[in-house]
Amino acid sequence: MRRDTRDAFFYIGPSMIVLMIIAAVPLAVALGTSVTNWDLHRPEAREFVGLDNYIRLFRDDRFTSSIAVTIAFTTVSVGVSMVGGFVLALMTQRNFPLKNVVRALLTIPMITTPVVSATMFRVFFMDPDRGLLNWFLGVLGISGPAWVASWPWAFVAICAVQTWFMTPFVFLISDASMASLPQSVFDAAKMDGATYRQRVVRLVLPMLRDPLIFAAIFRITIDYRMFDTIYVLTRGGPARYTEVLSVWVYNRALRSFDIGYANAGSVVMAVIVAAVCLLLVLYNYRKREIS
Numbered sequence: 001m002r003r004d005t006r007d008a009f010f011y012i013g014p015s016m017i018v019l020m021i022i023a024a025v026p027l028a029v030a031l032g033t034s035v036t037n038w039d040l041h042r043p044e045a046r047e048f049v050g051l052d053n054y055i056r057l058f059r060d061d062r063f064t065s066s067i068a069v070t071i072a073f074t075t076v077s078v079g080v081s082m083v084g085g086f087v088l089a090l091m092t093q094r095n096f097p098l099k100n101v102v103r104a105l106l107t108i109p110m111i112t113t114p115v116v117s118a119t120m121f122r123v124f125f126m127d128p129d130r131g132l133l134n135w136f137l138g139v140l141g142i143s144g145p146a147w148v149a150s151w152p153w154a155f156v157a158i159c160a161v162q163t164w165f166m167t168p169f170v171f172l173i174s175d176a177s178m179a180s181l182p183q184s185v186f187d188a189a190k191m192d193g194a195t196y197r198q199r200v201v202r203l204v205l206p207m208l209r210d211p212l213i214f215a216a217i218f219r220i221t222i223d224y225r226m227f228d229t230i231y232v233l234t235r236g237g238p239a240r241y242t243e244v245l246s247v248w249v250y251n252r253a254l255r256s257f258d259i260g261y262a263n264a265g266s267v268v269m270a271v272i273v274a275a276v277c278l279l280l281v282l283y284n285y286r287k288r289e290i291s
Contacts, residue, residue, distance in 0.1 A: 027270070029263075030263040030266055030267055030270075031263075031267060033259060033260050033263045034053055034054070034260060034263040034264035034266075034267050035048060035049060035050055035051065035053065035260070035264075036048055036049060036260045037049045037052075037053075037260050038258075038259040038260035039257055039258055039259070039260075040257035040259060041257055046260075049260070053260055053261050053263075053264035054264050054268070056261065056264075057261075057264055057265055057268060062240065062243070062248065063248060063265060065240060065243070066240075066243050066244055066245050066247070066248040067245060067272075069155075069240075069241070069242060069243060069244050070224060070244040070245045070246075070269075072155070073155070073158060073159060073162075073223065073226075073230075073242075073244055074220060074223040074224050076159045076163075077159050077162045077163050077166070077219075077223050078216060078219045078220055078223055080159070080163045080167075081162075081163045081166045081167040081169075081170050081219060082170050082212070082215065082216060082219065084163065084167045084170070084171075085167045085168070085169070085170025085171040085172075085173070085174055085215070086170065086171075086174045086212070088106060088167070088171045088174075088175075089170075089171050089174035089175040089178055090174075090178070090200065090204075092106075092171075092175060093175075093178055093179075103175070106168055106171055107168045107171070107172065108168075109164050109165050109167070109168050110165065110166070110168035110169055110172075112165075114165060114226075114228045114229045114232075115228050115229075115232055117161060117164070117165050117229065118161055118228065118229045118230075118232035118233050119232055121157070121160075121161050121164075121233070122148060122232065122233055125147075126147035126148055126157055126233075127147075128144065128145070128146040128147065128149070131144075131147070133147065134147075148233050148234050149234075149237065149238055150238060151238060151239070151241045152241075154233075154234045154237065154238055154241060154242050155241060155242055157233055157234070158229065158230050158233055158234060158242055161229055161233060162223060162226060162229055165229065166219060166222065166223075169215065169218070169219070170215050170219065173211050173212070173214070173215045174208065174211070174212070174215070176211075177208050177211040177212075178204065178208070181203075181204070181207055181208075185203060186199055186203060189202075189203060209284065209287065210284065213280055213281075213283075213284045216280060217277045217280055217281070220273065220276055220277060220280075221273055221277065224245070224269070224272070224273040224276075225245075225246050225269070225273070226244065226246060227244075227246035227247060227250065230242060230244055230246075230247055231247060231250070235247070236248075236251070245265065245266075245269045246269070248265060249262045249265050249266050249269070252265065
């Protein structure tokens, strides 16, 4: 046991050191500057203000609005991609022609960078004058909206693009996990008269609880700090209806140059996402203890 532990630290140690440098150090800097009045217009006038920035945050309607937008965006995007990825994995478990080709095609959205995906959707699909979506709606006699410049279509647009981009991740996790499930269990349930729906609900979902919760945690951490896709599509507009926390932090730090206040918002953002992920881990642990 001691030798295994020593070998594990030998192999994991370098990665943990790098992780501490790129994660812990910026977090410490953010915590330190979040209690100061640091304005880049007057960098020499930085002073300690304690919790004033945090008190100011929750009196800021724009900040609380960005929290609500972030929660709504994360809930919709994570929920749809989790369901969509799981359903796609179920569909590809059956044998059909070109099955492996279909699996490969389903992963294409994930291998494109978020900025490229967002630009492609904004220019080719969601442009109000030349986009394919409004062209198709015009063929049907429907006047298409300004997808990224009007409410609620701008919110629908960012959720749709993020869902398209991240559903393949959930699909890969679900597909790989389903491939490792024992077929004998399903054969026995089928012989006992269990329907396909019953086999999915009573067998597949319970056995995939751990990988699905891992996928959900990963998805939440990505969507909660999503910046590039939303900034390329809407830049937080119209009228801040799509201004998530990451865009709010960017605007405060690099447009208003109020670094201390922006870092206080980023700390609150990190605390919220950590609390949500911790609740999911505790839920999974409790379910495992009960079972």
